[in-house]
Amino acid sequence: MLERWELVLKVAISGKGGVGKTTLAAILAYLFARDGYSVTAIDCDSSINLPSALGVKDVKPLSELREIIEQRVKGPFGIFRYNPKVDDVFENYSAINDFGVRVLVLGTIKKGGEGCFCPENAFLRAILRHAIFRDDVLILDMEAGIEHLGRGTAKGVDVLIAVVEPGTRAIETLGRIEKLAADLEIKKIGVVVNKYIDSPKVAELIGSISHPILGIIPYNQCFIQADLENLPPYRLCDLKPFEEIKKNLLRLGKQK
Numbered sequence: 001m002l003e004r005w006e007l008v009l010k011v012a013i014s015g016k017g018g019v020g021k022t023t024l025a026a027i028l029a030y031l032f033a034r035d036g037y038s039v040t041a042i043d044c045d046s047s048i049n050l051p052s053a054l055g056v057k058d059v060k061p062l063s064e065l066r067e068i069i070e071q072r073v074k075g076p077f078g079i080f081r082y083n084p085k086v087d088d089v090f091e092n093y094s095a096i097n098d099f100g101v102r103v104l105v106l107g108t109i110k111k112g113g114e115g116c117f118c119p120e121n122a123f124l125r126a127i128l129r130h131a132i133f134r135d136d137v138l139i140l141d142m143e144a145g146i147e148h149l150g151r152g153t154a155k156g157v158d159v160l161i162a163v164v165e166p167g168t169r170a171i172e173t174l175g176r177i178e179k180l181a182a183d184l185e186i187k188k189i190g191v192v193v194n195k196y197i198d199s200p201k202v203a204e205l206i207g208s209i210s211h212p213i214l215g216i217i218p219y220n221q222c223f224i225q226a227d228l229e230n231l232p233p234y235r236l237c238d239l240k241p242f243e244e245i246k247k248n249l250l251r252l253g254k255q256k
Ligand SMILES: Nc1ncnc2c1ncn2[C@@H]1O[C@H](COP(=O)(O)OP(=O)(O)O)[C@@H](O)[C@H]1O
Pocket: 015, 016, 017, 018, 019, 020, 021, 022, 023, 024, 049, 194, 195, 196, 217, 218, 219, 220, 221, 223, 224, 225, 227
């Protein structure tokens, strides 16, 4: 048996649009929950699709809770609270799916980095800080750029997963993700190659990746089929490559 402290894992999944971030986020959430971990999954992408990939509907984006944001962030006499109370928001504005994963949707964070003290950003960052200390496993489904999270918020993230498709642009994306990890002080990057097809060019490309490769997911129609039928991908697709990714992720997360 593993010690409980060894199980805690916070991951951010990054990569360009359409590479398979949400698919990976949903399947990892499923596998960790199946194994008895408490799991929170947060959609931080502006094109929201994590709830449907986890089989839940009607999760309100937290950025739209205007009144609550006003109340919590702006205190009496115009005092601005940088660390507003959000624990109840977590309970009230999340959905729990059929295998126990808590799902939240962040909504749009205003760009502007750490210099921007807009109430929405203070609120959403407080949500993320709260999330980091809450459950065994936290999965953040991110857009390519998560720099607007700010360093303070991202500190609790153990591993940044870069999802790449085989293609020349994959390496460019990786470069950007490396810079992002450095900026946010996230020490570990793991790469997932998705939509893999067997070819010497692809093998060469994968060979050139210098970060640990957590796993390779073959290109498969089942993912598209799941999308078409609005079914979570773990209902239709082979989960073996994802089991491997989960195992390697735990190993990487534990490394000193
Ligand atoms: N291994 C795969 N093989 C084939 N299609 C895939 C694979 N992984 C994901 N897809 C499909 O690619 C599209 C984008 O995936 P998605 O997870 O939504 O990407 P992202 O969240 O990065 O934008 C979806 O239609 C999904 O079903």
